[in-house]
Amino acid sequence: xxxxxxxxxxxxxxxxxxxxxxxxxxxxxxxxxxxxxxxxxxxxxxxxxxxxxxxxxxxxxxxxxxxxxxxxxxxxxxxxxxxxxxxxxxxxxxxxxxxxxxxxxxxxxxxxxxxxxxxxxxxxxxxxxxxxxxxxxxxxxxxxxxxxxxxxxxxxxxxxxxxxxxxxxxxxxxxxxxxxxxxxxxxxxxxxxxxxxxxxxxxxxxxxxxxxxxxxxxxxxxxxxxxxxxxxxxxxxxxxxxxxxxxxxxxxxxxxxxx
Amino acid sequence: xxxxxxxxxxxxxxxxxxxxxxxxxxxxxxxxxxxxxxxxxxxxxxxxxxxxxxxxxxxxxxxxxxxxxxxxxxxxxxxxxxxxxxxxxxxxxxxxxxxxxxxxxxxxxxxxxxxxxxxxxxxxxxxxxxxxxxxxxxxxxxxxxxxxxxxxxxxxxxxxxxxxxxxxxxxxxxxxxxxxxxxxxxxxxxxxxxxxxxxxxxxxxxxxxxxxxxxxxxxxxxxxxxxxxxxxxxxxxxxxxxxxxxxxxxxxxxxxxxxxxxxxxxxxxxxxxxxxxxxxxxxxxxxxxxxxxxxxxxxxxxxxxxxxxxxxxxxxxxxx
Ligand SMILES: Cc1cc2nc3c(=O)[nH]c(=O)nc-3n(C[C@H](O)[C@H](O)[C@H](O)COP(=O)(O)OP(=O)(O)OC[C@H]3O[C@@H](n4cnc5c(N)ncnc54)[C@H](O)[C@@H]3O)c2cc1C
Ligand SMILES: Nc1ncnc2c1ncn2[C@@H]1O[C@H](COP(=O)(O)O)[C@@H](O)[C@H]1O
Numbered sequence: 001x002x003x004x005x006x007x008x009x010x011x012x013x014x015x016x017x018x019x020x021x022x023x024x025x026x027x028x029x030x031x032x033x034x035x036x037x038x039x040x041x042x043x044x045x046x047x048x049x050x051x052x053x054x055x056x057x058x059x060x061x062x063x064x065x066x067x068x069x070x071x072x073x074x075x076x077x078x079x080x081x082x083x084x085x086x087x088x089x090x091x092x093x094x095x096x097x098x099x100x101x102x103x104x105x106x107x108x109x110x111x112x113x114x115x116x117x118x119x120x121x122x123x124x125x126x127x128x129x130x131x132x133x134x135x136x137x138x139x140x141x142x143x144x145x146x147x148x149x150x151x152x153x154x155x156x157x158x159x160x161x162x163x164x165x166x167x168x169x170x171x172x173x174x175x176x177x178x179x180x181x182x183x184x185x186x187x188x189x190x191x192x193x194x195x196x197x198x199x200x201x202x203x204x205x206x207x208x209x210x211x212x213x214x215x216x217x218x219x220x221x222x223x224x225x226x227x228x229x230x231x232x233x234x235x236x237x238x239x240x241x242x243x244x245x246x247x248x249x250x251x252x253x254x255x256x257x258x259x
Numbered sequence: 260x261x262x263x264x265x266x267x268x269x270x271x272x273x274x275x276x277x278x279x280x281x282x283x284x285x286x287x288x289x290x291x292x293x294x295x296x297x298x299x300x301x302x303x304x305x306x307x308x309x310x311x312x313x314x315x316x317x318x319x320x321x322x323x324x325x326x327x328x329x330x331x332x333x334x335x336x337x338x339x340x341x342x343x344x345x346x347x348x349x350x351x352x353x354x355x356x357x358x359x360x361x362x363x364x365x366x367x368x369x370x371x372x373x374x375x376x377x378x379x380x381x382x383x384x385x386x387x388x389x390x391x392x393x394x395x396x397x398x399x400x401x402x403x404x405x406x407x408x409x410x411x412x413x414x415x416x417x418x419x420x421x422x423x424x425x426x427x428x429x430x431x432x433x434x435x436x437x438x439x440x441x442x443x444x445x446x447x448x449x450x451x452x453x454x455x456x457x458x459x460x461x462x463x464x465x466x467x468x469x470x471x472x473x474x475x476x477x478x479x480x481x482x483x484x485x486x487x488x489x490x491x492x493x494x495x496x497x498x499x500x501x502x503x504x505x506x507x508x509x510x511x512x513x514x515x516x517x518x519x520x521x522x523x524x525x526x527x528x529x530x531x532x533x534x535x536x537x538x539x540x541x542x543x544x545x546x547x548x549x550x551x552x553x554x555x556x557x558x559x560x561x562x563x564x565x566x567x568x569x570x571x572x573x574x575x576x577x578x579x
Pocket of ligand 1: 013120121122467468469470471472493494495496497508509510511512513514524525526527528529530531532535545546547548551563564565566
């Protein structure tokens with residue numbers, strides 16, 4: 001059972017986000033493993049563990065040869081990683097990202113299952129995984145809240161508006177997982193030490209056989225025309241509860257005629 | 260200048276055509292000469308509803324049974340576009356199936372998809388507005404890859420409005436062979452029982468967060484919601500903790516709600532939460548931390564302990 005996990009390395013969400021002058025997201029600081037992807041990594045490790053054979057390979061696209069997020073996932077237990085890093089990818093949209101990741105996944109031999117998160121924490125387009133599946137012509141199931149493998153089939157509970165659907169697909173397949181699907185482990189000290197020497201295959205767009213003219217700004221097919229602050233909502237009255245604040249709420253609701 | 264033709268994805272739920280579809284139809288009518296609908300299901304049952312909201316045609320695949328929407332609807336759309344040309348714009352909801360269909364189609368047509376939009380303007384090209392950084396900034400992006408532009412819209416971005424049109428004409432949207440990619444199937448559906456109004460349609464939403472302290476305390480939220488004939492909601496913190504089902508979650512990765520009143524109890528007001536409720540007409544927040552960001556958007560803020568304020572509030576309301 002070989003599982004490939006797409007892991008995005010993102011600026012720390014605790015830091016306020018910022019844009020470059022060309023409207024791309026600032027990614028020059030240290031990047032970390034997107035928490036959303038830690039669930040995919042954990043899921044993959046558990047599936048391989050259950051199967052009793054195989055390994056977990058990570059695939060990531062990030063600027064400046066960034067590996068800190070990958071090291072976190074390697075420390076959790078993944079065996080190796082493919083990193084695509086190339087200046088030509090600046091400004092890449094979701095479809096370009098998917099093209100690059102699909103090509104990178106193509107370098108991993110014998111992948112039975114590809115996992116990604118339903119959406120990343122910084123871009124949250126939520127389209128990259130399904131686009132990867134389309135490029136690789138694989139079946140896919142998105143929004144998994146549970147994943148099981150049996151007899152060459154992946155069985156998934158797919159979250160829906162009203163509950164969940166039971167879905168299944170023959171392997172190889174792509175599955176995108178929601179937050180909370182499993183409890184990600186903390187890397188152990190041993191894991192952290194071991195991660196330092198695990199192989200990270202760093203490649204460029206050209207290495208993947210992709211024409212750099214069709215990805216990045218050049219290939220995005222979209223043009224940012226403006227960025228502005230959203231209109232702010234004004235704060236109203238804030239009062240300290242003196243034991244009678246509930247009456248204030250009742251009065252407020254009365255005024256709105258919702259009672 | 261209006262666009263010649265827009266296609267809107269019709270999303271179907273247990274109650275028929277989903278609100279997001281009717282919302283998008285209202286906007287589509289404003290920006291296009293011809294508005295048509297496509298659906299990964301039988302078209303007859305929805306022709307009257309979408310017609311009454313301005314669509315003149317329904318392109319329907321017929322019942323897909325257990326086949327997944329993303330692959331099959333995208334393949335059908337791609338085939339139709341190849342045969343008959345592309346509409347100028349495809350509008351879909353930022354929903355489970357909407358994202359799958361748009362993503363698959365974008366690869367088939369080699370066109371970008373823009374997700375999470377809350378508005379669209381067609382006066383100078385097709386330009387969509389997308390909130391970023393938890394809704395604090397708005398980005399306007401123009402499609403520059405030719406027809407069709409593929410755009411996904413967040414629920415509640417537009418207001419649904421009937422046009423008084425007659426039933427839309429139903430025609431077949433044939434699904435070609437999808438090969439290996441089409442082999443995933445749905446074998447069963449589980450619908451969670453809910454009582455009271457739906458979270459994204461309720462006039463009153465009472466939402467609880469980690470400040471409640473423990474799962475059992477969510478009963479207070481449920482009781483309050485019931486008393487106010489509203490719906491209970493939640494922050495992601497307590498959904499991830501397993502206190503309540505995901506369907507309760509409000510925010511960036513949950514539901515967008517715009518009720519008359521939103522009551523946030525023990526919720527800090529992370530940007531990812533606020534992006535789902537900032538559009539509420541009135542916001543009441545109860546939090547023991549006077550610095551909690553939620554107070555920045557509240558019309559009435561109570562600095563206090565939810566365990567003290569909520570029971571008294573419930574009692575006062577029930578006494579009326
Ligand atoms: C990619 C991404 C997507 C996300 N999507 C969502 C989303 O859709 N929805 C969402 O909600 N979150 C989302 N989050 C999570 C979000 O960032 C916050 O972590 C979450 O909203 C916090 O939930 P909370 O306010 O309940 O908990 P906390 O932030 O822990 O806040 C608890 C609050 O309760 C108060 N409190 C404690 N005790 C009491 C008491 N006795 N009485 C009164 N007040 C008390 C505290 O002062 C505090 O303000 C997302 C995060 C990421 C990274
Ligand atoms: N640059 C990237 N590197 C690796 N994985 C990615 C990248 N971008 C997106 N993904 C994967 O696709 C998921 C959804 O991303 P998005 O479509 O941006 O919301 C992420 O959570 C990752 O699993």
